[in-house]
Structures are given as structure tokens and as C-alpha cells.
Amino acid sequence: MTNIQKEKIQKLRQEGQSYSKIASALNISENTIKSYCRRNNLGATESTKTKTEKEIYSSCKHCGKPLTYGTKGQPKKFCSEECRRLWWKANDSKLDKKAYYHLSCAECGKEFESYGNKNRKFCSHACYINRRFKKESV
Known part of the structure; x- marks a missing residue:
């Protein structure tokens, strides 16, 4: 990858372009673009990020305790398995079960x-x- 291509990747990522669009524009493999962006901290910018469940659920849906998040996996909605079961048991009637x-x-x-x-x-x-x-x- 040339320095010109690297500069273009940086510019396009700052504009909020996706990996696939950058790859097709520069005729480079999408995986190469992803790897370069990961190594150079060119992930999604704050302006392009949508509000995730991580931001929505800052506390447990059942008991209200603050939630802590790891670096991997889905965002949490409950502080424990017990809270999850109790919430579903209490809110079972709200679900539209069709089966x-x-x-x-x-x-x-x-x-x-x-x-x-x-x-x-x-x-x-x-x-x-x-x-x-x-x-x-x-």
C-alpha cells in the first residue's frame, strides 16, 4: 500500500466512509482496509456512531444497579442472570407470542x-x- 493510498484511507474514514466503499474506491481488498484502520485507530468516528444499547442501558432493567461492560460481546441489559429471569417472569404478558x-x-x-x-x-x-x-x- 502506498503512502498516497494510506492518506486517502485516513481522509475517507474521517468523512465516515465504510470499509467496503473505501475498498472499491481504491481498488484494495476490504480486509486490507480494515486491518490498516484497526492498526491506526481509524475505527468509526464519534459522529458516525449511532446510539447503541450500551448507551441506552446504563443500569439493570430489573433492579436499577449500574452495569459494567467488558470489551467484548453484546451490551448488557441486566446485572445478573437472576435479574434477567425475574424481569422476564414479571413481563411475560407484554410479549406478543404467536407460536x-x-x-x-x-x-x-x-x-x-x-x-x-x-x-x-x-x-x-x-x-x-x-x-x-x-x-x-x-
């Missing part, structure tokens, strides 16, 4: 509702066991 199936048990004939599994055959584990291990009278 409910109304089925009939193959063993007892009782009508039951299954969430997310339209191929379910039994209303309970007991009905499954009865059907599987039922002794036929001779």
Missing part, C-alpha cells in the same frame, strides 16, 4: 396448548409413558 398451537393428546384425547412445537403429540409426560409402555391385554 401457540392447539392440539389434542394422542393418549387421553384432552385438548392442550403447545408453545413453539406444532408436532407435539402428548399433553404430559405421564400420557407419553402410558402410551409407550402400555401393556396390551391378551
